[in-house]
């Protein structure tokens with residue numbers, strides 16, 4: 511439903527004439543994130559300040575218009591998709607790094623600041639920001655906070671919530687609050703903890719204060735090849751079983767290695783069944799000692815080849831391959847559906863075997879690239895949207911993979927959130943009482959359910975199937 515001319519005029523008055531987009535062709539640019547779902551907003555509004563966010567949210571509240579906060583749109587669970595239309599509140603103009611405080615080792619940023627920009631700025635001060643989603647060149651810190659994002663280095667350092675000290679948020683009625691504080695213990699109710707990972711359903715984040723860490727003195731990156739995913743998975747369990755938690759422990763399967771190597775020429779052995787990237791860091795002596803121990807364990811587990819990056823350039827190349835893996839898979843098929851589940855680490859070989867069987871059953875190529883150290887698997891179903899009836903197959907395969915994850919004692923998401931991709935599956939892991947407790951919180955903060963409606967919780971207004979729900983198939987021809 512298009513917004514009335516009066517509302518569009520008021521929005522323009524708040525954020526400036528050029529910062530409201532309401533032309534149909536322009537709206538289409540914002541109808542997707544990186545998931546396979548999409549829906550067109552009625553308007554895209556780009557506020558430049560916190561006060562403009564407040565103005566827009568208040569106006570939307572007055573008129574009962576849904577508001578969906580949006581960062582870079584790299585989300586993989588449909589979180590930024592405007593399922594019920596309304597306003598896509600695009601926060602990319604608010605992208606400043608406001609302060610790096612080297613004394614207290616903190617940074618304060620606007621929500622649209624890009625993760626990598628903060629990493630680079632922190633590095634200039636000998637510091638680093640640990641959460642590093644593979645999408646970090648594009649994704650925003652607001653999006654990271656809303657999704658409680660992880661990344662390769664979150665195995666040792668912890669996910670986003672462990673690094674956020676405080677946030678300024680705007681609630682659905684336009685009221686404002688600063689949550690959290692500098693004290694290690696969060697006094698009062700931990701509303702900051704509640705907002706991190708709330709996927710834009712409880713508030714719009716307008717400012718974030720994060721913890722920075724001293725850059726490690728030494729970093730050692732090892733790449734080890736294995737004949738099979740099973741043998742690589744055993745090596746992963748063995749490393750952790752020895753009480754070693756590397757800074758990162760990532761796995762790529764053969765399909766991924768082939769695509770990445772063709773694109774990045776990072777030196778990954780294309781005949782390997784799986785490759786592990788292991789990184790340890792710390793003081794010079796301890797990092798070297800730890801790396802030697804890891805190397806020994808990988809050799810005991812019969813790595814077929816092992817390489818230690820000799821300098822920063824080689825390390826970056828190895829990581830460029832890993833972090834660019836999803837894009838490189840475009841060489842195989844033009845579309846992907848990237849799933850996200852977590853299992854107890856020891857069950858990785860079993861679940862990956864099952865994932866392979868499901869792919870074969872549906873005749874869909876599946877590439878695995880994932881944070882193996884914490885059991886966070888990312889089966890990536892590759893397909894061509896132009897193939898008749900393909901989306902239904904892709905969706906059915908994805909659902910079966912998630913079922914396997916849950917049946918093996920795992921859960922629905924390690925880092926990509928629930929969004930509209932997995933909200934129908936929430937009853938697999940939560941009882942009606944559990945879900946009701948969460949919904950009651952949502953209704954207190956957003957009684958009219960206007961803030962990012964239809965996300966996280968099972969949605970009685972929709973069909974159970976993703977493709978049918980969002981009506982993507984009709985658009986498949988030109989996507």
Ligand SMILES: Cc1cc2nc3c(=O)[nH]c(=O)nc-3n(C[C@H](O)[C@H](O)[C@H](O)COP(=O)(O)OP(=O)(O)OC[C@H]3O[C@@H](n4cnc5c(N)ncnc54)[C@H](O)[C@@H]3O)c2cc1C
Pocket residue numbers: 543544578579580581582583584585586588589590601621622642643644645648649650651652653654655656657658659660661662709710711713714715716836837925926962
């Ligand atoms: C190639 C690729 C690799 C990826 N790798 C990783 C990875 O390693 N780890 C990982 O965790 N994720 C990964 N992701 C997923 C995605 O990048 C993250 O979820 C990221 O945090 C999303 O940030 P964004 O700015 O793009 O947010 P968007 O996609 O724009 O939004 C995501 C959600 O956050 C909400 N939101 C955004 N900004 C705000 C705000 N200011 N206030 C309130 N809510 C807000 C939105 O409503 C939506 O629900 C990857 C994605 C891609 C495409």
